[in-house]
Amino acid sequence: MTPTPPRTVSANITLSLDGFAAGPGGDMSWLIRTALDEQCASGFAGWYRGVDTVLLGRTNYEGFHGFWPAVADDPAADPRSRDFSRWFDAVDKVVLSRTLTEATWANARVARDLEATVKELRETAGGTIAVFSSISLIRALLAADLLDELRITRVPAVLGAGVPFWADGLPGSTWTVAQLQTIPTGAVVTTLVKETS
Template structure:
């Protein structure tokens, strides 16, 4: 049996993963809501390989390692920080030569790497919000599961999630959860 390749992304109603200049303020209320945070924690605990684009890797590496020992951080954030430090991290980049975070490695060929991960042993291999990586996996037909949190905000511009043509695919709705902020979390499985 092959490993599942999953992706998690938060989007605005009009399909943006970030607002202008990388603004993420529109998703904070939902991301911090107890129901959303608990659902995300349940998902990532089954992940033993995190796949990141360079931008997300650098952003996460600049923030999360310090949270594990921060007494001001809540326990859920400290647990995520410890998990993130320990999990295997695959960083997809054309410009980085090395990744200095614990258990991190840089790869150039996303498709070959994901095929290798799928054929290997372990839990879920997951993309954490890296739009370019998710798009590339959709284009290569290498994504098995997609977790989309749709936040009730219209941004008008920013980083679009689906930008350009992709091959046709069909997905089945596995689960849906409504968050009291008005957001909807959909878990889709590739047919």
């Protein structure tokens, strides 16, 4: 029997030109124009359609769970958002948390050990394992050398302060640009794949 190839672990993040994932006080207004752009939204939909497991930190889980389930049946929501809501409800979700005891969203479970969980998931059959904008999880995956693909949307805004994405102490790594897409808002979506030795 042919062994199952390891599944890809892919992360998606939106950053300002100066490397912030959020502005002061968690401000996200600087990325709305790009996120709503048709070309950007279409590219994001193409990426997540290949995902069948989502890794979430507790904060992202609670925020997504508090917002997305209701969108599916909201007549005021755009069709793409309703589709994403239905997809998010159906996809397998693994919540990495040391404090959460249970996950009540459909197809969600809580795990404690990120590295062990990801290594186990990589060896099971399935599609891409993804992280949506969780800075702590993406950094942890980079530190553990468990991230295969990094999709960065760089928005042409300089925030000067906020929540920085890059942090001291991450190990060095080399990446190859697999895809580059320019968005009409001036943002650039770069899909990077990890070089293996």
